[in-house]
Amino acid sequence: MTDQKNGQEYLSFVLEKLQARLAEISQSLLDGQKEIENMHDYYWQNYTEMDQYGYEDYDNQQALLHQVNANQEQLLLRSRFRKMLDSPFFGRVDFCYDGDDEPEIFYIGIGNFAERPGELPLIYDWRSPVSGLFYDFDRGPASYLAPGGEMTGEICSKWQYKIRDGKMIYGFESDVKIDDDILKAELGSNGEVQLKNIIRTIQKEQNAIIRNTKDRILVIQGAAGSGKTSVALHRIAYLLYHDRQNLKSSNILILSPNGVFSDYISHILPELGEENIQEMSFDLFAYRKLQDTAADCEDRCDQIEREMRDPKAAERFALKQSQAFVDQMEGFALELEDELMNFSDVSYKSFVKSESEIITLFYDKFADIPLLSRMDAVAETFIDEIETLLNRDLPEEERIPLIEKFRKMYGTMDFYVLYNRFLKKEGYQTLPRRPLEKRKLRYEDVYPVLYLKYRLSRQAERSNIKHLVIDEMQDYSRLQYLIIRRMFSCKMTILGDRAQTMADQQQDVLQFLPGIFGKDLRRIEMRKSYRNTVEIASYAANLIGVTDLELFERHGMPVLERDVTDLEAALREAVDTLFPDEKTYETAAVIVPDEKTAERTYLILREILSEKDFDCEKRLSWLNRDSSSFKKGLTVTTFYLAKGLEFDQVFSIFPKDEKREIMMQAQYIAATRALHELRVYHI
Numbered sequence: 001m002t003d004q005k006n007g008q009e010y011l012s013f014v015l016e017k018l019q020a021r022l023a024e025i026s027q028s029l030l031d032g033q034k035e036i037e038n039m040h041d042y043y044w045q046n047y048t049e050m051d052q053y054g055y056e057d058y059d060n061q062q063a064l065l066h067q068v069n070a071n072q073e074q075l076l077l078r079s080r081f082r083k084m085l086d087s088p089f090f091g092r093v094d095f096c097y098d099g100d101d102e103p104e105i106f107y108i109g110i111g112n113f114a115e116r117p118g119e120l121p122l123i124y125d126w127r128s129p130v131s132g133l134f135y136d137f138d139r140g141p142a143s144y145l146a147p148g149g150e151m152t153g154e155i156c157s158k159w160q161y162k163i164r165d166g167k168m169i170y171g172f173e174s175d176v177k178i179d180d181d182i183l184k185a186e187l188g189s190n191g192e193v194q195l196k197n198i199i200r201t202i203q204k205e206q207n208a209i210i211r212n213t214k215d216r217i218l219v220i221q222g223a224a225g226s227g228k229t230s231v232a233l234h235r236i237a238y239l240l241y242h243d244r245q246n247l248k249s250s251n252i253l254i255l256s257p258n259g260v261f262s263d264y265i266s267h268i269l270p271e272l273g274e275e276n277i278q279e280m281s282f283d284l285f286a287y288r289k290l291q292d293t294a295a296d297c298e299d300r301c302d303q304i305e306r307e308m309r310d311p312k313a314a315e316r317f318a319l320k321q322s323q324a325f326v327d328q329m330e331g332f333a334l335e336l337e338d339e340l341m342n343f344s345d346v347s348y349k350s351f352v353k354s355e356s357e358i359i360t361l362f363y364d365k366f367a368d369i370p371l372l373s374r375m376d377a378v379a380e381t382f383i384d385e386i387e388t389l390l391n392r393d394l395p396e397e398e399r400i401p402l403i404e405k406f407r408k409m410y411g412t413m414d415f416y417v418l419y420n421r422f423l424k425k426e427g428y429q430t431l432p433r434r435p436l437e438k439r440k441l442r443y444e445d446v447y448p449v450l451y452l453k454y455r456l457s458r459q460a461e462r463s464n465i466k467h468l469v470i471d472e473m474q475d476y477s478r479l480q481y482l483i484i485r486r487m488f489s490c491k492m493t494i495l496g497d498r499a500q501t502m503a504d505q506q507q508d509v510l511q512f513l514p515g516i517f518g519k520d521l522r523r524i525e526m527r528k529s530y531r532n533t534v535e536i537a538s539y540a541a542n543l544i545g546v547t548d549l550e551l552f553e554r555h556g557m558p559v560l561e562r563d564v565t566d567l568e569a570a571l572r573e574a575v576d577t578l579f580p581d582e583k584t585y586e587t588a589a590v591i592v593p594d595e596k597t598a599e600r601t602y603l604i605l606r607e608i609l610s611e612k613d614f615d616c617e618k619r620l621s622w623l624n625r626d627s628s629s630f631k632k633g634l635t636v637t638t639f640y641l642a643k644g645l646e647f648d649q650v651f652s653i654f655p656k657d658e659k660r661e662i663m664m665q666a667q668y669i670a671a672t673r674a675l676h677e678l679r680v681y682h683i
């Protein structure tokens with residue numbers, strides 16, 4: 001029997017068991033594959049003789065499905081155990097249950113591992129109840145919630161390990177919270193291009209959010225770099241682990257800002273042993289939903305670009321997303337109940353539905369159905385009556401024209417036209433009258449039109465979604481949240497940072513979210529920032545007057561600020577300091593205000609860098625709104641697309657003396673993207 005107290009010895013022991021289990025799984029996969037082949041052979045040899053009712057065929061298919069699923073499970077296990085061969089565990093808690101003399105030792109890793117299925121684990125999943133001890137308590141009295149109730153006792157010791165390629169790099173006893181030195185080493189390390197998983201060093205406050213299953217709607221206001229996105233992803237992994245019966249990865253949806261961000265976080269869940277989940281940008285969703293209303297819709301990037309050029313654009317946008325505007329739309333929707341309708345008799349062959357019958361059905365029986373879907377219900381009633389009398393179903397080619405006759409009683413069903421009527425009535429500037437294929441909605445109008453669509457017609461609720469995650473919550477308007485509430489009635493994790501609002505005024509969504517989602521909402525604040533060095537974080541906070549930030553003590557180079565004559569001068573200087581140490585820096589970014597400057601920057605850089613033996617093809621990329629992946633090397637982008645991402649080295653280039661709020665926030669966002677080194681150029 002191995003000495004469980006000796007980490008090194010335990011490592012060798014576990015590695016041996018992992019190898020053995022992997023060999024068994026490989027064998028069982030081979031057997032399973034053989035079995036599937038046999039079933040296929042049997043089927044092709046015998047299918048002509050199978051019983052005429054198909055029972056045998058059905059049995060055969062079920063057996064095949066069962067075997068395929070079993071193989072799938074084995075494949076997943078194999079992939080997890082292979083990952084564990086690299087680093088089987090990272091933590092350990094020695095816990096003495098009340099009433100016991102000797103502590104039990106729990107090793108904690110990326111997943112559960114037992115010598116054989118159903119046996120006591122040799123390694124515990126970081127999400128298991130007992131692992132909570134590791135994150136939540138220091139040495140001393142502690143407890144955790146097991147399925148059977150609360151388990152109390154005392155933590156006698158806590159250990160942290162770093163294991164790579166199956167070799168122990170270090171292991172030491174850590175007295176108190178997850179050791180600051182380890183965290184510092186993790187934060188100071190490079191070599192990761194995408195977001196990292198943080199299971200080795202989850203902090204107590206973060207753990208409370210990850211393991212929170214009580215609150216229906218959790219809203220996290222967190223400073224830049226406080227770990228919001230990381231925590232949200234670990235929370236998803238935790239929820240999936242804890243509610244396997246009811247929650248599948250397909251039941252979770254992330255509303256994320258753009259495709260690059262999706263790529264940037266895409267590997268975390270698979271790394272944590274879970275399947276990836278669906279992601280969607282709200283703008284793309286709106287565009288798809290409005291395909292029958294306008295051929296094209298602007299997205300958020302268009303709006304930000306416009307706001308930088310035209311300060312009035314922000315005002316117009318704010319107005320059209322405000323509660324006052326929604327109230328006006330509500331008033332308009334009520335008036336439409338009468339104004340939109342031209343009732344008349346409808347006939348089909350010898351059957352007639354009279355105008356007065358239609359009116360009664362429309363305003364009494366079906367009053368709860370949204371206005372523009374209501375006539376379909378009236379039509380269905382009439383069709384039902386006809387079918388009963390005829391004693392047969394109406395064929396599609398007769399049903400559809402009949403339903404059309406009912407729909408003709410609406411003045412229009414075109415949401416573009418309706419919205420325009422509304423704008424005119426309330427004295428706003430109207431949209432140009434155009435056929436569908438020539439219509440393009442400005443961003444300020446996209447969500448009002450979508451709101452009208454949701455308000456006036458029946459839309460399928462996305463009931464398969466049981467948990468919605470909204471990242472960058474400050475970038476969604478009140479109106480967008482009103483639509484989200486109509487679309488989803490599930491649990492939510494909503495996270496963001498008011499200081500990173502990309503508009504002229506910081507938006508604290510917490511002021512209106514309780515009014516929209518009700519009292520079930522719990523607010524948590526994360527003040528401690530982990531991403532940046534103290535120098536960078538203090539510089540950034542100073543830009544927009546953030547005062548309540550707690551900094552993690554990690555120091556680096558001072559922030560360099562330089563005045564330069566033009567973009568090219570800034571870039572020439574930047575290039576001289578780019579990737580000072582190729583071994584430690586993997587990613588760098590030049591961050592500028594707008595799209596045009598980004599394109600120009602990219603072209604200039606390509607020229608300068610080609611002279612310098614820099615592999616531009618592989619290591620220089622221009623991240624624009626059509627990009628879908630995040631690459632290593634030097635990235636050129638705008639502040640609003642850099643949001644949520646991080647880089648070892650950042651060059652922030654902005655016009656000098658630009659004090660408009662949107663530009664100050666832009667510079668704040670740019671600065672907080674830097675992990676280790678920040679250089680700021682004022683043109």
Ligand SMILES: Nc1ncnc2c1ncn2[C@@H]1O[C@H](COP(=O)(O)OP(=O)(O)OP(=O)(O)O)[C@@H](O)[C@H]1O
Nearest residue numbers: 198201202203224225226227228229230530531644
């Ligand atoms: N407990 C932790 N252990 C190790 N690293 C951490 C921890 N918490 C956060 N980090 C690191 O801090 C950085 C910032 O995390 P993340 O991107 O999740 O923050 P954020 O709050 O979403 O930031 P922003 O709003 O600025 O985009 C990442 O590099 C992440 O790995």
